[in-house]
Structure formats: C-alpha cells, structure tokens
Amino acid sequence: MRHLVIVGNGMVGQRLAELVHGWRVTVIGAEVHAAYDRVHLSDYLAGRSAADLSLVPAGCYDGPHRTLLLGDPVSTVDRTHRTVHTASGRRIPYDALVLATGSRPFVPAVPGAEHGYVYRTLADLDAIAAAAAGARTGIVVGGGLLGLEAATALRNLGLAAHVVELAPRLMPTQVDEGGGEALRQRIAALGVHLHLAARTERIEPTGTGGLTLHLAGADPIAADLLVFSAGIRPCDELARGAGLATGERGGVLVDRGCRTEDGNVYAIGECAAVEGQTYGLVAPGYAMAEVVADRLAGGAATLSTVDTSTELKVLGVDVASFGDAHGRGEGALQVVYADPVGAVYKKLVVSDDARTLLGGMLIGDTTAYLTLRALVGTTLPAPPEDLLFPGGGQVQIALPDSAQVCTCHAVTKGAILGAIGEHGLADVPAVKACTRAGTGCGSCVPMLKSLLTEAGVAVSSALCEHFAQTRSELFDIVRVTGIGTFSELVARHGTGRGCDICKPVVASILASLHTGDHVLEGERATLQDTNDHFLANLQKDGSYSVVPRVPGGEITPDKLIVIGEVARDFDLYTKITGGQRIDLFGARVEQLPLIWRRLVEAGFESGHAYGKAVRTVKSCVGSTWCRYGVQDSVGLAIQLELRYRGLRAPHKIKLGVSGCARECAEAQAKDVGVIATETGWALYVGGNGGFRPRHAVLFLSDVDTPTLVRTVDRFLMFYVRTADRLQRTAPWLESLEGGLDYLRRVIVEDELGICADLDAAMARHVATYADEWQATLADPDKLRRFVSFVNAPDQPDPAIAFVRERDQIHPARGVLVAGPNLPVGAP
Amino acid sequence: MTTLIDCPLWTDICGYAELIPERGAGALVGGDQVAVFRLWDGSLRAVGNYDPYGAAFVISRGIVGSRGERPIVVSPLLKHAFDLDTGAALEDPDVRLPTYPVRLRDGRVEVGGR
Secondary structure, three states: EEEEEEOOHHHHHHHHHHHOOOOOEEEEEEEEEOEEEEHHHHHHOOOHHHHHOOOOOOOOOOOOEEEEEEEOEEEEEOOOOOOEEEEOOEEEEEEEEEEEOOEEEEEOOOOOHHEEEEOOOHHHHHHHHHHHOOOOOOEEOOHHHHHHHHHHHHHOOOOOEEEEEOOOOOOOOOOOOOHHHHHHHHHHHOOOOOEEOOOOEEEOOOOOOEEEEEEEOOEEEEEOEEHHHHHHHHOOOHHHOOOOOOOOOEEEEEEOEEOOOOOOOOEEEEHHHEEEEEEHHHHHHHHHHHHHHHHOOOOOOOOOOOOHHHHHEOOOEEEEEEEEEOOOOOOOOEEEEEEEOOOOEEEEEEEOOEEEEEEEEEEEOOOOOOHEEEEEEEEOOOOHHHHHHOOOOOOOOOOOOOOEEOOOOOHHHHHHHHHHHHHHOOOOHHHHHHHOOOOOOOOOHHHHHHHHHHHHOOOOOOOOOOOOOOOHHHOOOOHHOOOHHHHHHHHHOOOOOOOHHHHHHHHHHHHHHHHOOOOOOOOHHHHHOHHHHHOEEOOOOOEEEOOOOOOOOOHHHHHHHHEEEEEEEOOOEEEEEOOOOOOOOEEEEEHHHHHHHHHHHHOOOEEOOOOEEEEEEEEEOHHHOOOOOOHHHHHHHHHHHHHHHHEEEEOOOEEEEEEOOOOOOOHHOOEEEEEOOOOOEEEEEEEEOOOOOEOEEEEEEEEOOHHHHHHHHHHHHHHHHHOOOOOHHHHHHHHOHHHHHHHHHOOOOOOOOOHHHHHHHHHHHHHOOOOOOHHHHOOOHHOOOOOOOOOOOOOOOOOOOOEOOEEEEOOOOEEOOOOOOOOOOOO | OOOOOOOOOEEEEHHHHHHHEEEEEEEEEOOEEEEEEEEOOOOOOEEOOOOOOOOEEHHHHHHHEEOEEEEEEEEEOOOOOEEOOOOEEEEEEEEEEEEEEEEEEEEEEEEEOO
C-alpha cells in the first residue's frame, strides 16, 4: 500500500485525511491538539472546550493504516529520498507528500511588537486567557475579519476591547465604504472602541504589567494586553527548504491540480499559492483537499474558479459578500440600499445593462444571501432595487435552473431538482448523498430544504416509515384503544417492525398510559433506547454513567459518603451535575446491578438521568437559611421532585424553585420554574437550556401551593400527551395555536373539559410510581441482561480502558501525542 | 479440499430462549466481539459488535427494526443503521460490519468463526 504523508493537521489537512482511501495515511501535526474548528475559535473563550471544537471524527485514526502524530513539527523534507524529518527525530518515508501547513499571524515590525499576543491556535488563546486574568482592557491591532474575531474573543473574556485598523473602515477586503459605515455603527453600538485610519507606531510596557499603544497622529491607548490579528502569511518554509518554488507574495507555488513542480508533492489550504494566489478562507482549502484526493485516486481534478463568497457573523453582526463585491469588473454598475438608522447596507453589482448580477455585499441583514449568491452570473429575475428591499430575495424570487446553489461543488438548481425528480429524493440527506450539494461548507443546506418544497416533496408529519401518524395521534390511539404492546400497535396502525425513532416513542407512550408497568417488562424492553434498557447513560466508549436521585439537591452527609464509597470501590469518575446531583462515570454493564445494589440499600432511587423523563428540581437554599429567602424553596422542590419522579415525556423535563426574586436556582431556564413571592409562588413555563436557550414565561403569579401543584400537574400531562417526539416545552408552546393564552384556557379555565382527565392521569402516575432500579434488582430475569458477553458473563469488555488524569479515570483514546516516552522512528 | 470458511468453528453462545426477540446480545467468538440477534420471525443474525462510526463495541445494544424489507440494527451511539443481512451501513454501503454464520442446534445458538 502506498504511503501518503500529510504535513499539518489543521482543518484542510484533516479534511484530506478523511477523503483519501486506498493509501496508508500518516498525518503529522505541529500542535498538540488534533484538528479543530479554527473558524469558531472565539467560542473557545466563550466556554466551548477543545473537544467541542474538535473536527476529528471518532475512530478516524484507528486501524493499521491511519496514524496521527501530534506535537511533532516536520523540520525538513528530503525530496531525493522522499522522506520527511520531524523535530523529535522521526524519519518518515512517503510516496506522496501533501503540505497543509497553513499560515501564521502577521506581526507588523514595530518597536515593542514582542509585547503583543497573536490569535491563531488554541495555545495562543490559552496564553491570551491567562494574560486576561485580572485584566480589564485589551487592544486588537487589525480591523479585518480576523481582528474582529479576536475582539469577540476579548469580549468573551470580559475585557473592554479597542480595535485599531490602518484602513479608514472595518473589514476593508470584504466591504466598501458604505458597508464599512454600517458595520462601524453596529460594532461601536456594542461598546467596542474603534480607531480607524490609525497607524501603530510602537508599543511600550508600562512597568505595572500593562502597556501603551502609540498611534501616528492620535492619542495613545492604555491597555492591559494587546493582540495582533492583522492578516496572515503562508507557512512555506518547508517548501523553500526543499527547493520548491514559492509565489511572489509567499505560499507554496502549485498548479490548479495543487501540484508543486515535484509530481509527488502537493500543497493545499492557506499555505498553497494556486497559480500564485493564496486563499485565507476554509472553503477554497476544502476544495483543494478534494482536488488532491481525486488525484491520489488516479483522477485529474483541477481547482475550478474559487468562490470567495462569505457569510459570517462578526461580533453578532451579519456580514456577507459574494461574487464581484467591489464592482471591479469593467462597466459594472452598483445599486445600493442604505438604512443609516437601522445600520443596514446592501449593494448589488450588476452588468452595464443592469440585467446580470455580478456580486454584492450585505451588512446587517443577510437573509437574501443564499438566493443572491446563487443568482450570480444569471439574468436578474426582478429589477435590482426590488431584490434589495428588506425581506427581498427571500421567497418571492424564483431562481433560474442555471443558478448555482452549491458553489463548493458547482451544483445548479436544475441539477438538484432533476435529481429530486429522477431518484425520488425525499429529504436533505438524500439530496446531499445524490448530488454532493451541501457537503462542502454546508451554507446552502437551507436552500436545499426550500428546493425540496419547490419540487413538491411534501414535508410529512409522519413519525417515520412505520407510522403515518404524529406522536400525539399515536398517543390518542393508544389511550382510546387501550392497546398495550408495540406489536399490536404496529400491526393495526403501522407497517414493518419499527425503528429507533418509533420504538422509543411508543415505549414513552406506554409508560405514560400504563403507569404501573416496569419499562423493561416483556416486549417493552425491546423498545427502549440503550439508556433506558440498562437504566444508565451510555458514554462514548461503551461504558455507562449512574446518577442517583437527590431530590431538590438536598442530601445527608451519610448518603454523600455512600456515593463516595461506591465511586471509590468501583473506581468511577465523579462529577457534580448542573441539576444538583452527582454523576458516576465509567461503569461497565455488568457493574451496574452491583453499584445499584449498594445505592438502593442506602436508600437511593433511580435519578432517571437516562430517560426522556422528569430529571431534577433544582433549588436554592430558600428561607430556611438565606437572609433574603421569602419561602421554603427546598421544601417545595423536594415535594415536586417526589411527585413527578419517573414521569416519562417526549423529552427531558427540568424544574427549578427559587426562594426569592434573586432567582439563584435559575428557575426561568427550566421547563417549569417556580419563584417565591412574599405571598406565594410565581409559575414560569417553557424555559430551556440546550442548543437553543429560552427564558421561561410567566404563567401564574401569587398562587398558593395547592394551586401551583395542580397547574404544574396539568401542564406536564398536557405536554406529555400533545408534544411531538423530542419536542421540548419551549418549541411545544410556540407550536400551540393561540400560545400561552390557549394553554391558560385549557389548563386553568378548562375550556376543553379535559382537566379532570389530566388530574386523574397525574394521580395515577403518583400512586403507581415505583423505583425502577429496586424492581430490576428483585428480578433475576431482568438482571441476566447486564452482561457484556452472554457466553462469558464474568468477562468485562476488554475494549473499555481508562487512563488516570487529575486523580480520576478518563476514557483511554487512540491518538498519539509526541512525548518523551514515545518510540522514535518511522511508524 | 476443505477450507476454514467451508467448515467454521462453531462457538456456543446461549440457549435460544435466552435471546430476547428484537434485542441483541454481545458474545465472544474466538477473540472477536459479536452481536447476536433473534428477529421477530424467529431467525438469527450475527454481526461484529464494533460500531466503526462511534468506535466502541455497542452494536448489540442497538434498537432492532426494519427499513423497507430489510432487518436493521441502529447503533445506540450516533444512530447509524446497519443492514443485519449484509452488515452494510445504510448511508454508506462501503462501511460494513463483519457478518458471522449463526445456527440453532438442539435449542442452543451457535456462531461460526470467520
């Protein structure tokens, strides 16, 4: 098998490694982190971890033909012997070599530049974050895209930010004067101090840890730290050292096939100068990776015209530019819409007869971006001014078939519609697989959805291929017919044998309507997701985590000690959860009953952290201890948690109770939030954390405890019965026609006459609740399932292995990081 | 000539009645981790227990069902579906779980080595 060596594990090098098949692949990264999403680097300082930003799919470097070496930069390339040498002394031979070394931040040669930080890698961000501790003000030199990203990062660290830009406007490459003004207004309104047309002269440390930035012809700026983010330069030293040609403005010189003059050496991404031109965007880099992957597979792909269209959010401001955004083409006309009050600026560049769209830019409102980008090069379907007005270009404009929807893979609207018709494609994943549209940068995916609609593909409300009904329709069928098994339901009202979508839904419905039965009883066991099947939370390595219930977050020292002892005896990783409980990680299936026997003996119950079910009721300490508390929030939280424990639902449900308006329990972020008032309780509903956080809305104020509990009973039961699969309370509320008023009419004023039924259903739930784990431990038949191997019940899964980090177990992973203990030599 | 493939080495897994219909069980066959399934029609299937997408041995813990006429198992990690007849991932036929011969003998389930 031939050997491909990729130098660089950035976004583009990683993409190539995933695209190449049939080669042994070794990827060598200079950083200690495997490839991560550099485009969203500022999120790292907003709380996303390096793991969140990772771009390496699980298992990518497993297997004998895939190797990732990290923290070991390549020092030289020996083209004669086709070998690369690394800093640690490895010598790695190659049949084909791809340079994907990226670029480095440009630091202007001004006195005192060494006192500034740069903004490029996770290590750079760690250094900036360390310097920002205790700091209040930061300066970013550079007002382009990267500079504004760095300013975002400083604001994420809680610093006041100054941005210094040499040009008279922000983002001078992407936007023109008018666009720059709209951008300036919006960003200045965020409290960012802007210094435009300002030349950096020198940087002087103050001696007290801070520094002063001196500008030409303007007042100096004092700050605690300074970051250079004023452009990038390609890392082309390896190519220079190996005698390969470089571009006039740097970069490894390659042809449109991404080949250097040496047929075995390629360059891609920011380090490559394709016919002399370098690109600082990830989309062209991905396109280059595809070209090289094709060539390594024997193809002859070349890089087509590079689309430098971009749509992004800088400091929360939407900015897009596409095609010939600056109107540089001969005879190009510009049509501008500017709204100085709303700080919106839109411009279209059209041909001299105003009929063909050439490009444009959008600041402050980019809703029309995808449509307009697809129209570039085509005859305008409407006068340009109509396309620019607010809301214009969204739905009214029908794209011609020749419009390019996916610019990464040059897929036209006609090709997509053709594929939808010819192959009967029914959803976005099918369109992606068939046409490759949407598989590059992904920005056109929303447009694929609307093309499916345009093609007349009905967006079905069917649960899945086995049931044409929605979840709430199935709920009603089961409630009215009294059907008690999945087999009967699918035989009478569905087709086939079910799947991972409908089976857990039916399991949830049966749990709500047949409240006394155990979730693992009879056929019900086969419907459950693995979490419900093992009554624990599956983790990435195949081990499980265990969360005992701690009602209201109140726990005795004796019980705390039991949790500690269990964790110690089974060597589990322990972490405090956001729901005021303790999560124990790293349990193998065969350990779960042993762990739970200990916990149940000590009086613990299942916490249902594994289920789409009521999870926790978080509380503050309330009037019992707190000087400000006005009600006993812990007491109410425990009462609610014991009442609703075990209630299965379309999604997880969290509750919170705060003892006063200071809201320390963050109840307004919960599905059901209760906040104490001087005279009773205020009830909030529909708060969610998660992917789309939502504040709960006030539903009742100043009610007594019985009224509160009755209303929560009905709210939860109405939600359980009518919400869609995996629909949390916030989107469910939004989907109710009539919204909050309607909900009030149903569960307070009983307009539908169903309240007695809802009350009875909740009473049944409360009366029949039993701890699932206690029941499981008492049933040898259920316990038999808790083995890794049915023919070797005593043997643990040998693939689950741990390393110790910060004195606890962590999953062992298969990626090598260079260090003193690693063997040196070819892999 | 008799080859190994013609004459697999059969490993005893468990009694047929111990397998829950439409729920998998993990088993050790030689050094391999295998996921054994009893389907709704009573027939048996055996595929590799390793999920190549999630990189963990969890296939036996997935939900069993059908896609069209094909019996499938859905990995519990990242919800990739695999055809239980061929082992192929539904969204990428190039990704395959190994399949194993499986038989019922005297009320016992047996899986053949590869």
